[in-house]
Amino acid sequence: MIDGFIKVAAATPKIKVADCEYNADRILELIHQAEENQVKVVVLPELCITGYTCGELFLQDTLLASALQQLERIIKETSDMEVLVTLGVPVCRNGKLLNTAAVIHKGKLLGLVPKRNLPNYSEFYEARYFMPGPETVEYISVFGQKVPLGTKLLFSCSNLPALTIGVEICEDLWVPMPPSVGHTMAGATLILNPSASDETTGKDIYRRDLIKMQSAKLVCGYIYADSGEGESTTDLVFAGHNLIAENGLLLKESKRFQNEFICSELDVQKLTNERRRMTTFSFSGAESYEFVNFSYGFTEPTETKLTRFIDKAPFVPGRKEERDRRCEEIINIQAYGLKKRLEHTGLKCAVIAISGGLDSTLALLVTCKAFDLLKLDRKGIVTVTMPCFGTTDRTYRNALSLAEQLGTDIKEIPIKDAVLLHFRDIGHDKDVHDITYENSQARERTQIIMDLSNKYNGLVIGTGDMSELALGWATYNGDHMSMYGVNASVPKTLVRYLVSYFAETTEDEKLRSVLLDVLDTPVSPELLPPVEGEIVQKTEDIVGPYELHDFYMYYILRFGFTPTKIYRLAVTAFDGMYDKDTILKWLKTFYRRFFSQQFKRSCLPDGPKVGSVAVSPRGDLRMPSDASAALWLNELNKIQG
Template structure:
């Protein structure tokens, strides 16, 4: 015996406050779902508004426009004949909630508010919404007049309930609720809910997808049932990229999975599942039966007098359950090639930009940024070749090309989109200049070689005229402060020149109707964390695709791209010593980033992870690293490195207040805007913590030490 039903979930590239665009993408997903025979369709979290509205959610206009769009959706006959689960914000008794609205044939069945809100990391949902804390409670919700006119209903159920059709029971979760220790689906499953929906706004981080998929698969492996996961896709108008990967699982098996990175604005994932498999799976587990019979949680059923599986009692040999498959994961190098590239495409096409400008230094960071742009062009070309009309239309719009133009290669598209410039000085080497020029030629960017010594000399001369003092580099006898100032003026002038070129290069090339190029930053997450960059230098830009990626991961990406993209020149960048090239090169001296910082990039990644993810202060970080790094390093060497890291992190924290918006890819990102909320003025010497570290070092070295006045419990 079988009981087959076809269900649909989707990835939608929704944009904050793009009400009509979001509406049209929802309608397209419903159309595709119906064409594939689905009887249930779910979409991403807050899909009508877009998830990333942030403080715009506090504006009542957003709720009003959401109702207006929702009315336009459910009144259309083409949206009838399928159970719809659509997300939007609304007010109930003057309280703002993040809700799922379930409807059928133009009638709203039930509104389910989100119970557990995401309120850490990148998320501040409790700034905008209140959680529904009344377990099992359902109230009447009076519909606004704009909806009453469409549905003929005055009020509907609102609260913690489930939908009960003639042949199954459906319960809703929303995003964060899956990640909580006691997820709602657990109690729902014990009360007989067979189909779970999860509408999500989950962002991409490197190596994060496996955790998400493990939770989804594990939900039905333990509880039995069918789980539909929908997710937002694309740039949210800010630093995050939502990476899709809609999923359908049955009893712990993946039966359908959407793409993680794609330029498709609408992607629908469907599967035909057998509810009898769910019932058999559950009934075979005796402990589940005991827990279900003893469970005191009983959900109110919203009865819907329809059958979602009209063929459930008639055998049809043409319909079969969708076979299970292995879950698919990208390796981190592929994630870097795809995630930031898709984020940049959304950004440039939606901001009415005409391309990018990048200061291509010959180092691995700007090389990685240029390669990601090239990867973006490869993705765009692939979508065009596969017949994606929206991407072709966007490509023509961004490049200001004719209506019949179709790019023939990634290099042709890169030439129209990416403008690179080597901004060299007398401190730059011929090797970096040549690497920049060759990389530009291989990927196709419009490239300029520039010597800026006269500009730098002019600035120093102005200072000398005004003060009577002329600074000189340390290697020629100058002080540390002179040396730093002479480096910083070079970096800051590159930022000024970058914006000049970004505004005027389209004009130089005769590109019509353009307001200029987006300036790309290329400071990696480790340099941001350590503060190893100049405030308002060429890291100050419009967006930074690598600002959340570690140096270690960037190296792996470059090694991957050199082969995958057939760019052997990338090996030269990989093998070069990282250097800012801001100090003179002599027979005996070449500036080195790691020597300047006093720590390796691998150590920086370790420091960053312990500080942010493990929540370590100086003392607890030292104790952890003492066990990990000894005997390779002595206790005093470990202490010195930890102290140095926290000192420079603290004195440079102010730089994060003005850092370029970066693609969020790493858990230890120091982004000051929404992710890493720490002050930027603190005592950089951490006197009490450093005293405790010194005491432990002395104990390890067998020295006699005095007691501190107050000792913490370790």
């Protein structure tokens, strides 16, 4: 369970109503399947030993005795297994019948968690047979041993401290205050739900959303195992709709009407990290709970093979519909942020340097939208192209065409002579293409747009994106500086999709053509002279692929993962695209640059936050500029060794 990953499963046996021995056989088959797949937690449905649809048969001693007999058999036959099993069984207490979940591990009944909320409306009539379970934990005799029973019962793993398990049963989730709320506030990171939820039209959508939302609200893992084929169809049909969710993310879902066994890996470390970050996630009420300890049979943490999907582009939704919705939302956040700043300052002019590259293109498109919202003439947008040593014909033409198609005020100010004069003033050889050669151009451009903003009473719009800021790939007091940075929390991988979204949605064919060519242009600061008219200074050849850096940035800033865990996730996500040495090389580069370049982020201009990750010193990233990266790099050096 290295890195906090634990393999979990939800399974639906095909049962025969009231045939407990047959049902136990099918349950054992699924438990064996879980053990063979190295699953550590498996959940089976509500009352699966008897069947949920037994009706009046629940009042028969023969059925109840058989259920307990088969439960004892399951416990004994799984005594040498690592997997923790949760399944539904009816249990008598003080002459009353309880609908319980039995939690079993290594041949021991760890506890019985009764259902608290019994539905007795529409097609449900559980209160006819069962009593609500007590909250307060008490001990009852089962198979000659004292077993804890109660809804306030949690199961804590001794050798995986991040794993604490709570249980609620079916309807418990659907009420206004589910038991899982108390479970998680008392420390549970994983909620198990043995369920028998019949299928009606559209109910699967509600059920799926409910489970995803509950896991998100409670920052927990959630395993839901549903009854399926084999239950009585006298009045109802059960579809075996099993789900595994983690903090709002659906990791795995079964096909309905299939009685499937599904498994995935939960990241309990991620859940505890997220709770630590969220100061509003409060822990309380643990003193009213009984904690039952259990442990897995390993002395050293083992590695869980990852089968869950690791998105190589965590900032970009995979589905086009969701991606388009996200793009529209982000563009609105950027534009409305700028709109407010222009309204507050009373300015009707914006000044923006355009290069024909992705970032300045997005910034200009956003600025145009802000002006449209304010009903301002786009001629108030002063677009400035400033060709110099590295400018290519392609980017030069695209910059001019873009400004023209958008109806802005275009200014072309070549800076070659000014930069050469500056070289002479500071005694720099123009044939030495070092960082002085490059940054002098960037700072000259910034000086020009700042002075133009004074001349036209305008606001300088920043174009740099969050990926560049994370890497420090910006000239201090050059392109690093502006009066409002609309792209400041937009990662490079998302910039491309935002520009693509504009291209897809515009009705202007000429504008679309320019945008598509911008998208096809290599990312470059164009500060070194081209060779035969082609860009030679490609950013990703120098600092590494942005898709890797954005992946690293997401897991470092969003979840605080260790370097080794991020490396492991990257190896999985980018399998077949980058080899391990390449991933490790650029991960080291990211950490080195991220720490050493914090001073640039410490004095960032204002700009709107658009997602869950941002680097503003006034918002998400309060980090000392002189912090050492040694701990993180040392951990990565051990991987290489």
